[in-house]
Every structure is written in structure tokens, then in C-alpha cells.
Amino acid sequence: MTSTLAFAERDIFWPPADELMQAAERIRARLGDWPRAPVPWRICLTAPDAPRAGDLIVVADDNDHPASFAGWLAHGAGVVEAKAGGVSLMLAGQRYAFEGTLAEDWLAALAAFLDCGFEAPDALVLAMAWRDGDDARSDDAWPVDLARFPRLVGLPPVPAEPFASCPARLGLYAVVPSAAWVERVLTLGVQTVQLRMKDAPPAQLAEEIARSVEAGRRHGARVFINDHWREAIAAGAYGVHLGQEDLETLAPAELTAIAASGLRLGLSTHGYYEMLRALHFRPSYLAFGAVFATTTKTLATAPQGLARLARYVRLVEGVVPLVAIGGIDLTTLPGVLATGVGSAAVVRAVTEAQDPQAAVTALHAAFERRPSSG
Incomplete structure (x- = not known):
């Protein structure tokens, strides 16, 4: 010792x-x-x-x-x-x-x-x-x-059926701030995208979501909408991504409405307790983070690191797809993928890249280099 x-x-x-x-x-x-x-x-x-x-x-x-x-x-x-x-x-x-x-x-x-x-x-x-x-x-x-x-103990009731499934490995997952960015990364070959718009007037928000969903249809891609589940249902989105705080405010009838619409549900988690809580709702995937320090949002917990991510992967493998998120870029992505996680979400690695096309190409190459059994 x-x-x-x-x-x-x-x-x-x-x-x-x-x-x-x-x-x-x-x-x-x-x-x-x-x-x-x-x-x-x-x-x-x-x-x-x-x-x-x-x-x-x-x-x-x-x-x-x-x-x-x-x-x-x-x-x-x-x-x-x-x-x-x-x-x-x-x-x-x-x-x-x-x-x-x-x-x-x-x-x-x-x-x-x-x-x-x-x-x-x-x-x-x-x-x-x-x-x-x-x-x-x-x-x-x-x-x-x-x-x-x-x-x-004490969790709310859940919809009668699990949320619709999504691929076990979602691959490169781009989180972007506008419909224009959704269209851009889809054109570059990204197949899983999340529109994350926190502050926008209702009319603009609905338009951005509808535009993003339509772009996903044209490219045969998976477009998730962050938070705004009503607008996501109205637009016919592939899925919606919610945080732990959303689970505290959503009524059982609202969760049932999301499930009945066919939307896939992704849930954020930051540790074992939140993982168990999220699994109760039988979501389509879990996101785990922040793996590394990030400036894109205020962190309630310290960066989790690769060792925790690897344990998390082993625990939920074969149960639900897992997405690693938080501070991931081209430098850190190989280590993230070495844990066996099936997807990694990136934000600034694409939206703040000097050459987004080159960035997406390099990120895709990192996924292709990972061992087939990883």
C-alpha cells in the first residue's frame, strides 16, 4: 500500500x-x-x-x-x-x-x-x-x-414504456448554439448534433429548432434539442436533452408526453447517485461529465476525469449508451475514447476552431483510430 x-x-x-x-x-x-x-x-x-x-x-x-x-x-x-x-x-x-x-x-x-x-x-x-x-x-x-x-426511494412515476432507443454508439456529438451551426456541422458529416440555445425569444427559438430539425432530416442525422422539449415535439425532433434539474420540475404527465411523441431522451449525470436517478426514467442515453474543466457552463461539481469515466463506462455498458462531455477536444479525445465510451460531445473544439472543417475531420479520424473492441 x-x-x-x-x-x-x-x-x-x-x-x-x-x-x-x-x-x-x-x-x-x-x-x-x-x-x-x-x-x-x-x-x-x-x-x-x-x-x-x-x-x-x-x-x-x-x-x-x-x-x-x-x-x-x-x-x-x-x-x-x-x-x-x-x-x-x-x-x-x-x-x-x-x-x-x-x-x-x-x-x-x-x-x-x-x-x-x-x-x-x-x-x-x-x-x-x-x-x-x-x-x-x-x-x-x-x-x-x-x-x-x-x-x-421516492422517485416519481415514469412513462409505461421506456423512451425510444438510439444507437449504442452515437460517435462524435457536436453541441452547437444555432441552427446555422447545426446545418454547418451536418454538412461536414457529423451525425449527432445538439442545439443548445439558452436565451432566445419564443418565436426565434421555435424557428431555430424547426430549421435544425429539418436540416437533420435532409442529412439523415440525429438532432437533439437542449431543454425545450415542447418545441422539440412540435418540430418532430429526433430527441431532447435534459439536465437533472429538469427532472425535478417536470410532471409525470409531461414526461409521458415526451415519451409518447417518440422523442429520444438524453439525461445529464455527474456521478453515481445521479446515474441511478437518471436510469429510473429509462432514457435513450446518459451524458457524463464534465470530464475535464470547461468554460461553456458553470460546473456544480469538479471535473470528473478519465478514471471515473472508465468506471462509469463499465457499469452501464450494454444497459444504456453513454456520452462523455466537458472540455473534450482533439488533444484529450484519444484518452476519452480509450475508456470505451461510445460517444464524445464537443463544443468549443468545433465552434471556436479556426477551421471547423479541419477540426471535424480530425475529430472523426480520432474515432476511426480507436480499437474496434473499444
């Missing part, structure tokens, strides 16, 4: 628990090299006298501390309730609830995944997917069997 994996002299559990610490170190050593967590997480088996941000206070179902929760949360701590058949996490004004079985080492696994730099909800998802003895079965013990992952 390298020194970067050692928990010695680190405040991982409170009160100190040698057996849990040893199990956490053993698990952590089988997870690979990851940057150390930016947050000094501490798993509290009993409530500390002075709760602080970074504390996760574990409460078993035979304890009754609801009156104390508010005070702990007010100090920035999180509360993990472990009950028969599931776990919930209260943190930063949010509640995350899961159903699933727990390994004996799940708290040690939670510490290990937190140490790999994952946010608490994602680390908890991974800890619940952990099984006793995983660390002894392989040099790479990372959970990649979706059947072992927990189920999210």
Missing part, C-alpha cells in the same frame, strides 16, 4: 475504531490511485461534541435522535440513517434515500470511497454496492455490477 492510501494519523472514524480503520485501508488499497478527498470526511459512530462540516453521523434504526438532527445539520454535518433494508443520508438540505442490502464492511467501504474523492451521496451508493470479500477477489474491486447497486 502506498503512503497515499494509508489512513494512519488521519481522523477517519470517531471515536477511533481500529478494526474499521484496518478494513477501510484494505478496501482502499484495492480501489486504485485516486486524488485524496478535498473534504476531510469523518464517519462518526457516535455524535461528536462539536459536529462540523465533513462529519457524517451514523444513526442506527434502534436509536432515536431526530431532535438532534437539526442541530447537527445546522453545523454542516450529515446524518446517515442505517435501517433494515436501506440507508438514508441527510446533507446540505437534501435527503437521499436508498433501498438495498449492506455488507458488514459497508462503513469501511464508505470511508474508502470518500477517500477516493467522491461526494458523500456517490460514496454511499458505492458503499451499498460493496459486498464482503470484494477486496480479496480481484486487484480491481470496484463495483461494476448494476444489479448490486441500491435502489433510490
Whole structure:
């Protein structure tokens, strides 16, 4: 075990628990090299006298501390309730609830995944997917069997049928700001395009979407519309792309309307919790990012990197197509494709290129050079 994996002299559990610490170190050593967590997480088996941000206070179902929760949360701590058949996490004004079985080492696994730099909800998802003895079965013990992952509790109903499917590998996926750009990249041979227009008067927006969809028909290409699903339905678009925040505002009847129209649905995800949430809606594809730092939008999470992308690919392979997005250009694309992901979305690599035609040609060439089994 390298020194970067050692928990010695680190405040991982409170009160100190040698057996849990040893199990956490053993698990952590089988997870690979990851940057150390930016947050000094501490798993509290009993409530500390002075709760602080970074504390996760574990409460078993035979304890009754609801009156104390508010005070702990007010100090920035999180509360993990472990009950028969599931776990919930209260943190930063949010509640995350899961159903699933727990390994004996799940708290040690939670510490290990937190140490790999994952946010608490994602680390908890991974800890619940952990099984006793995983660390002894392989040099790479990372959970990649979706059947072992927990189920999210309290999600809204979904349409009776899954959203329409799209190809397993969407290839080069250009995200552009106008119908003129849609037409331009389609002429250059791009087959998957997203129109992303955030601010436009309704009449202009409808016109841009209709123009983009018509261009897609002429070129036999897949045109997704970002956010504006009503206009996408009206124009007969191939699909629509939505963010996690959209899932919070859409009514079940609206989701049913999108599915009934035949639109494909792409959903943004930024980690394991959001992935499980998105899969509940049975979308046509998932987008994962931001893989690298990007200036095209404000990031709620730090760049994910290639190591996380590779794990994500392994988890959803054969379940749903995956699109990598965020800061991808000609320099970084080969590394992205080496993870096995079937599609990579680019923005500035095309729209800010001095020669968009040369840029698209080079990006397509990178896809052609990837191993056929990748």
C-alpha cells in the first residue's frame, strides 16, 4: 500500500475504531490511485461534541435522535440513517434515500470511497454496492455490477414504456448554439448534433429548432434539442436533452408526453447517485461529465476525469449508451475514447476552431483510430 492510501494519523472514524480503520485501508488499497478527498470526511459512530462540516453521523434504526438532527445539520454535518433494508443520508438540505442490502464492511467501504474523492451521496451508493470479500477477489474491486447497486426511494412515476432507443454508439456529438451551426456541422458529416440555445425569444427559438430539425432530416442525422422539449415535439425532433434539474420540475404527465411523441431522451449525470436517478426514467442515453474543466457552463461539481469515466463506462455498458462531455477536444479525445465510451460531445473544439472543417475531420479520424473492441 502506498503512503497515499494509508489512513494512519488521519481522523477517519470517531471515536477511533481500529478494526474499521484496518478494513477501510484494505478496501482502499484495492480501489486504485485516486486524488485524496478535498473534504476531510469523518464517519462518526457516535455524535461528536462539536459536529462540523465533513462529519457524517451514523444513526442506527434502534436509536432515536431526530431532535438532534437539526442541530447537527445546522453545523454542516450529515446524518446517515442505517435501517433494515436501506440507508438514508441527510446533507446540505437534501435527503437521499436508498433501498438495498449492506455488507458488514459497508462503513469501511464508505470511508474508502470518500477517500477516493467522491461526494458523500456517490460514496454511499458505492458503499451499498460493496459486498464482503470484494477486496480479496480481484486487484480491481470496484463495483461494476448494476444489479448490486441500491435502489433510490421516492422517485416519481415514469412513462409505461421506456423512451425510444438510439444507437449504442452515437460517435462524435457536436453541441452547437444555432441552427446555422447545426446545418454547418451536418454538412461536414457529423451525425449527432445538439442545439443548445439558452436565451432566445419564443418565436426565434421555435424557428431555430424547426430549421435544425429539418436540416437533420435532409442529412439523415440525429438532432437533439437542449431543454425545450415542447418545441422539440412540435418540430418532430429526433430527441431532447435534459439536465437533472429538469427532472425535478417536470410532471409525470409531461414526461409521458415526451415519451409518447417518440422523442429520444438524453439525461445529464455527474456521478453515481445521479446515474441511478437518471436510469429510473429509462432514457435513450446518459451524458457524463464534465470530464475535464470547461468554460461553456458553470460546473456544480469538479471535473470528473478519465478514471471515473472508465468506471462509469463499465457499469452501464450494454444497459444504456453513454456520452462523455466537458472540455473534450482533439488533444484529450484519444484518452476519452480509450475508456470505451461510445460517444464524445464537443463544443468549443468545433465552434471556436479556426477551421471547423479541419477540426471535424480530425475529430472523426480520432474515432476511426480507436480499437474496434473499444
